[in-house]
Structure formats: structure tokens, C-alpha cells
Amino acid sequence: MLTHIQKSSQSLLDLLFPPRCVNCQAAASWLCQNCLSQIVFITPPICQRCGTPPAPGASSCKQCQHNPLQYLDGIRSACYFEDNPIRPAIHLLKYRNHKAVAAILATILAEAYRRFELAVDVLMPVPLHPARLRERGYNQSELLAKALSYLLDLPVNSRALRRTRHTKSQMTLGFEERHQNVAEAFACDGFTGAGQTVLLIDDVCTTGSTLDACADALKKRGVAAVWGLTLAKAR
Numbered sequence: 001m002l003t004h005i006q007k008s009s010q011s012l013l014d015l016l017f018p019p020r021c022v023n024c025q026a027a028a029s030w031l032c033q034n035c036l037s038q039i040v041f042i043t044p045p046i047c048q049r050c051g052t053p054p055a056p057g058a059s060s061c062k063q064c065q066h067n068p069l070q071y072l073d074g075i076r077s078a079c080y081f082e083d084n085p086i087r088p089a090i091h092l093l094k095y096r097n098h099k100a101v102a103a104i105l106a107t108i109l110a111e112a113y114r115r116f117e118l119a120v121d122v123l124m125p126v127p128l129h130p131a132r133l134r135e136r137g138y139n140q141s142e143l144l145a146k147a148l149s150y151l152l153d154l155p156v157n158s159r160a161l162r163r164t165r166h167t168k169s170q171m172t173l174g175f176e177e178r179h180q181n182v183a184e185a186f187a188c189d190g191f192t193g194a195g196q197t198v199l200l201i202d203d204v205c206t207t208g209s210t211l212d213a214c215a216d217a218l219k220k221r222g223v224a225a226v227w228g229l230t231l232a233k234a235r
């Protein structure tokens, strides 16, 4: 929750730099109601594991037939990354230091949490490597997880999971390379939530390899179930 000082410095910032919608530039908020209402949400039917709607006429999920998730119980994503205004909003959150947009994007995550009837004990952001964290100054997934924790009244644990290796950006890698790139790149220590259900929070999911590697580390610590919830899914 925002402290008084944070609130007043945010109001001052809003006064000096009035928020403009990241998508249509309307002077309103970082994402205006009009653009928010244009978001196409992913709705059932979906694959129960990876959360992807099946291709027309297909009876099972191709991704899960060929590259099944090994440790995760399932992934759910709110919408597609390529659709406006999601891509520009995530870009601002991640690369332009627009932390205020996290609160708006978290409302989309909260809506998806309820729509997919998830029920978990604790939220955990996918961690950045300490070097990347220093470079960016913040972890965008942690901002999303904290704002979501406030909306859902659920605890958030940003410390238990650590990235132990600096991994290459997953952007240009194929499935198998992604899998190898992040395999055993995470560790979990000091988490006393054995038997609990954890919800991993991230901004974008492509193949699910990163979330699956996090789930591997958590399950080694006795966590009962691990789900992933991402704002967006790459098509």
C-alpha cells in the first residue's frame, strides 16, 4: 500500500507530468478506460495445463503434446501480448520506468485470477538476476505481484525465489533453447511454505520454460502446487 509520502509525491508527479494513455495518448491515466475496454481477454475453452485456447478443430493442445510443462500445475494468461494496448503498456512498465502502470495492469491480472477460479496461498514474482535488477532498478513482475496482492488480499513473497544464473534473453530462442537456458536457473531458500499453493506472477509468458524452472525450485522445497499467472501470452 502507498504511504502518505509516496501518495503525495505521486500526486506531485501527476501534476508535473500529467498521465497520458500509453496507447492513444489521451490525457487521462496511463491506460484510459476506452483502451482498457478494448482488451480481448483469453476465455475458456482453454488447455487446462498451459492455458492456451485450442486451435480450431483440435481436440488437444499441440504445445502440451510436444513440450509439456514438467513441474508447473498450470499457466493462465489474461490476454495476448501482441494486442494493443498490452504491448505498449508492458514496454513502458519494463523499459521506461513507468512503475505507475503496474497498478492498472494488476487489475487485469485480478480479473483473470477470478475468471480462471485460481485459489492460492501466496503470490511470488518471477525474480530477476541481481545484475539485471541493479540495471533496471526494479523488478516489473514484483510491482505487478505487489499490486495484485493488494487487490486480492493475498500475501506476496518476493524473497524466497532467487535467480542463480544470469540467463540470456529468451526473446530470440526456440523452445528447446529456452528450456536449457533457464533450467536450474532458480533456487528457493528460506521459504517455509511446504504444502502450500504458490502463484508465480510474470508479465509475459512465451513457452512457459521460465515459470516451469521456478516451479522446479519451489517443488524441491516441498511446495504442493505451483501455478503461473501472466498478464500476457505471446501468440
Ligand SMILES: [Zn+2]
Pocket (backbone or CB within 6 Å): 021, 022, 023, 024, 025, 026, 031, 032, 033, 034, 035, 036
Ligand atoms: Zn487510451
Ligand SMILES: [Zn+2]
Pocket (backbone or CB within 6 Å): 047, 048, 049, 050, 051, 052, 061, 062, 063, 064
Ligand atoms: Zn496446453
